[in-house]
Amino acid sequence: MKSDHLQADIVIVGAGMVGALAAVLLADAGFKLIVIEKQLPEKIGPDSISMRVSAITRASQVLLQKAQVWEAIRQMRATPYTHMSVWDGSGSGHIDFDAADMNQPDLGHIIENNIIQAALWQRLQSHAQIQLCCPAEVDTLQLAEQASRLQLSDGRSIQCELLLAADGAQSKIRELAAVNCSSQPYDQHALVTTVQPQQGHAHTAWQKFMPGGPLAFLPIAEDQCSIVWSNSPQQVEQLLQLDDAALGQSLTEAFDARLGKVQVCGPRAAFPLRLQQADHYIAAGLALLGDAAHVIHPLAGQGVNLGFSDVALLLDCVQQSRAAKRPLGAWVELRRYERAARAHNQPVIVAMDAIKKLFSNQQPLLKRLRNSGLNLADKSAFVKHQLIKQAMGLSA
């Protein structure tokens, strides 16, 4: 029989990739958790490739290893990329990266989001320290430094020391807690789909910058690529209406047929892009993680990687509080998390926004400067080393 009054050290709302990783790592560290998720995760088809993928950095891989899910992810599917090739479609600028230059086996992995979530859910559902409430939603909450209270829509109530909001960009918890969020839509939507190019992907993550937005071909499985094509909302709407053959032709042309003729082999969808950040990552009794705290342009595939690093920093913060026998939800304790997460995230957030704006600008002088900048960077081993360290999440 379900109890109407539940209690835990920490409650997490949202068990997407970020919330589920937080749940597993916090439970492994000995905290008692309740996880509230409004819907069951998408099922994984045995052969079909999901159109939602993420480029997972080495730093995130280490966290997934710590959560003991990396092997399960690899067995389902994780495609390493050993090269990155980036070029400006309106000039001659290009830059290439090679894992061998870093003495690394790869630069990262392309992994379907539902595979990461499924592997984490396998652990989450069987963890003695975690009680999963799904489907469930929070109706009301009263936040406090010592003990917060939540009321679920099914009538149950929960008391906890700390509430974590990992319920994504439209976070209801952020709204209920009245944490303001600055949000600025980009003039771009991202079209995603899966394609089979004529030539193999050569384990390379390719990205071409065009005036309308970047087009990425990300290697997935043996010979397919996951597409992320950022473009004006009108252009994306037109692309969505095309049949598979016509969309394949548009992709082949837009990509200068670098991988030969492209055949669309999966469903497609579009996502509006925005730059968004909560004014505060914390309040008394509350911390925001992942997209609930920040949303960035997907051009360098850093969004969920920032969310995973939030999890690592939060884990560190609450372990320190517990060791010192101080309340997990105390604002002064959570300030350590907020400071560390902002210091880590802000440079990435600013850089992604600047790159988006730099490559959308067709001012002739700026075009010349960015093209020569890319070519100069390509010739400097030092600059490339720093850039790739950042992209792999190894600089912090």
Ligand SMILES: Cc1cc2nc3c(=O)[nH]c(=O)nc-3n(C[C@H](O)[C@H](O)[C@H](O)COP(=O)(O)OP(=O)(O)OC[C@H]3O[C@@H](n4cnc5c(N)ncnc54)[C@H](O)[C@@H]3O)c2cc1C
């Ligand atoms: C086109 C595109 C490409 C991208 N590519 C990359 C990439 O290559 N690399 C990268 O690092 N990032 C990438 N990102 C960003 C990445 O997808 C997001 O940062 C990531 O999905 C955020 O994870 P999250 O767990 O914070 O939020 P979400 O994935 O939004 O998960 C939120 C969870 O909370 C649940 N939830 C929501 N509301 C409630 C509620 N009221 N009650 C209970 N549960 C609730 C949802 O069901 C869900 O399970 C990309 C984004 C886009 C749009």
